[in-house]
Amino acid sequence: MDLQQTFFFFFxxxxxxxxxxxxxxxxxxxxxxxxAFFFNIHVC
Incomplete structure (x- = not known):
């Protein structure tokens, strides 16, 4: 989870x-x- 969030933040x-x-x-x-939708992440 941490690695995924770090990668998404870097991207x-x-x-x-x-x-x-x-x-x-x-x-x-x-x-x-x-x-974001692909990774199921909701960005405000």
């Missing part, structure tokens, strides 16, 4: 950094939602 930070530098924020946001 979220990486995507967030990429999204901040790119203009396709909606695409990355949708990707994050799908990734």
């Amino acid at each position: 979220f930070v990486c995507v967030l950094v990429v999204a901040s530098t790119c203009q396709n924020f909606l695409i990355f946001h949708s990707l994050i939602e799908n990734f």
Whole structure:
């Protein structure tokens, strides 16, 4: 559980950094939602 949360946090930070530098924020946001739904994680 700890390793999964750490990996998800690292992935979220990486995507967030990429999204901040790119203009396709909606695409990355949708990707994050799908990734979170796949791992059964609810992100506020």
